[in-house]
Amino acid sequence: MQSLILTTATRLLVALLLVFSIYALLRGHNLPGGGFIGGLIGATAFILYTIATSVREARTALRVDPANVAMLGVGVAGLSGLVAGFVGQPFFTGQWLFLFRNGDSYLPLSTVLVFDIGVYMAVFGGILTLVFALEQEI
Amino acid sequence: MELLLAITIGVLVATSVYLMLDRNVLRFLFGLVLLSNAVNLLIFGAGRLTAGAPPLIDAGAYAPASVVANALPQALVLTAIVIGFGLLAFALALVYRTYMTLGTVNSDEMRVAEPMDGQDLDTGRLGLGKPDPAQPASGREAGI
């Protein structure tokens, strides 16, 4: 589909959507959002790009094969569960690290966040694998 | 509201079942989409409806201040939606591939795996595939 308006608007929208998807992922633990929603938004961004341009260009823009992203995501999620094993707790017990603690504000890092990133990658990569395959083969 | 929701779910289920009983696999797929919506609503509704109180904990608090919506069915439905999407996408690919290979979207005409009359079922001896007249099956005939 060649539409000047869509192509131009897409360039702007894709960047915004991708940033927003990361935002949704990161804030997900405390406000609506999370890996599933972030991944869906991210995938939507690339689908929009695909519709505006072509699968080939979308693949080039993504740089990596979405199937690899998806499988890596499942791997990352699984590995995040193994961390608990090192401190003798059951598989997938959340491990937390609070950095830069200053009064009530701090930077929380956790295996839970890593897991959510894995979910993001799995959903993002899985859906793009599907859509690219459908777009390309049909 | 609960009663109306129950009726709506009933209508959704009835329409999706009718669609899933169609020969045309595309209509079957439409039924699948509606059915997953119906089931998601069912699970969501079974956890009771609470208006205007999302399951979030206010900043500074350690637990929800007042009664908030049931978070458990929400979590279940959220993953169910994504899984349902995966299922639909796979089914779509399957229908497409079937159409490309067999040239039909009519489920009654897809007879490769399950022939209608059962004639092509393997009637050979168990474990040896089709009977081979050159290969006697009984141990005695063959000699040991």
Add this chain to the structure above:
Amino acid sequence: MADDYPKVDRVMGGPSGWISIGFPAVLFLYFLGLLPQIAQAPQVHGIDWVPSLGIRLSVLLDGLSMTFALLITGIGTAVTLYSARYLGQHPDYPRFVCYLLMFMVGMLGLVLSDNLIALFVFWEITTIASYLLIGFNADSAKSRRSALQALLVTGTGGLAMLGGMIILGTVAGTFELSQILTMGDMIRTHPWYMGILLLFLAGAFTKSAQVPFHFWLPNAMAAPTPVSAYLHSATMVKAGVFLMARMNPSLGGTDAWFWILTLFGGVTAVFASVMAMRQTDIKQVLAYTTLMALGTLTMFIGAGTHYAIMAGMTFLVVHSLYKAALFLMIGIVDHATGTREATVLGGLSKVMPLTGLAAALAALSMAGVPPMVGFIGKEFMYKAGLGLGGLGAFWVTVMAFAASVMMFAVGGIVALKPFRGNLRPTPHAPHEGPWPMLAGPLVLGALSLMFGLLPGVLGHYLVGPATHAVYGEVRTVHLYLWGGFNTALLLSLLTFVAGWLIYRRHEAIRARLAAFEARSPIDFDAGWDRLLEGFKGFAAWQAALIQNGSLQRYMAVTFTTFVALVGATYVLRGAFTAGVSLSTESVHPIQWTVLALICAGSLLVVWTHSRMTAVAAMGVVGIGVALIFIMFSAPDVAITQLLVEVLVVVLVSLVMLRLPYLPRRSRASWRPGHALIAAGTGLVTTFLMISVLAGDFDRRLTTYFEATSYPEAHGRNIVNVILVDFRTLDTFGEIAVVVMAAIAAFALLRGAAPAKRDTEEM
């Protein structure tokens, strides 16, 4: 089969060979070291395996398990040594070693296990190993058939036995054999005793090839000779005998036990000895004499007196020694001459003197000639038979006599005839076997002689403790070679005379039997085939009935079943009244509108024959559902639903570009029957929902999540915390499913289109 494969250059099978010889040899020495200790008192050791089900990996070391362990590892050493030379150059020899060691571990576990469930697991390991070993020459259809037959027969019996074990465990309250064996009186009077007994015997009789389950054993001779020697004569087939012996203290001693075991055992022994006379292939002759031995053992365990058990245990050791030696011997002969036909072989002692010596020692023991240990076994069997009361004494003695006569004659056929007389022409020029293959038969033959001369050693260390374990109480066991002039000795002499007469005339007898068999309508092996054909026919009929290939039929059956079962529950339990009080008063107009939109959208999908309208209508439904999520405080779900709805529309539109149009709506496309099913399903679902809503609501889990979400999981969005922290494993599985669906769809789509494009271009 000895030479028709491409050879691999290995000395004694290479590393696999040395491992396979070392493993049983070391274990044999270990068990030998334990022997004096175990002869005094049994031991039990163990660790918990599945504590919640009462399954332990425990070891019961008593006379019975020690005797078996020594036979398994001792004969195992002889067999692995033999195989390293016999099969060491076979390209698949390492695979063979794997199976053989797997079997050895299974068999040792079986005899040493103190837990019934663990015993079953090991029992099945031996079944599977036996399947793999019989089918070792997988290129041959006959091997595969024999392997499958053995697997199915023994596997079915094993399942029956598992049922018996579970009932027994329930009755006894424990799966530990060491405890069950002390509860004999309680178990024997329990109303379920008969069921337990029959299920156990189904397992034992199939494994130990009692008539009418015997047919798999002669077919199992398709396995390489060392396997026949090891599994199908000396060890595995004795697992059934072992089980009966093991269970004797808790299941034995009743009339049912006595008559079932002695009848089946006796019939098997005599039937097998007649069949043995019929065969010309010496390996088949040996297979049938193994059946005969198994029948005899079953009969004596059934007889159950102290003397009978002692005779049985003695014969168990005796038989393992001579039978393994004879099988290994015939392997050497086959290797050297290229044939195993009794009618062809003759005069081999001139070129194969050591093989002949081993064969002679083993066959003398089999024939029960003094001073071999076989004589002691036979004497004690007669004494035990005569010592029984009434009809039992007559039956057991006659059957034992008949079997012994045949064993004498068969001993002549397998060991005397091939080696005596003039050397006859054979496919290969015969030569003496190599030492690794001769060592086993010679040592086993020598042991048969040694135990005959020193019966006290055998009695004190093996037979005595084993008899104690089987009989359940300690009594003196005294084995001796010379018991003075008595009825048993008279019977022995009669045995020799009758056996010799039969041996002299065995070729005429064989011809008679072959003629009789040709006319006989009874053929177990063909019957087995008919049984399998019947099963397959039934399966095909049933599949055609239930699974006729119509998707519509499957769906209709599924939904009708749902309506019938859930609906019936409603009618019967009177749940129709539930939920009538649910009010519709406080429903906001927006909510009315959204619900009406959802209903209208779904009906439109059914109504329309335009694909685009259908997709749009589905979009309306999806967004309506998302609105409900928003209205009732589920922001995360609503966002997900909206995004997915967008994707669904995109994907469905994409695919539909390539698919044909929906058929136009017509009078014929209206399906009232399906509409009825659909309406029923919808109605039942509505009532289901109403009664769920009217019922009590258990909010404990949600309350827990709400209370711990922030303090313990450091998250304020409870839904997300449930997804990524409380229920992580579920979510993990779900993302794995999404990725798998994506990859599967990707694989499906790959290469689907080009073919289409080609046809379009042409």
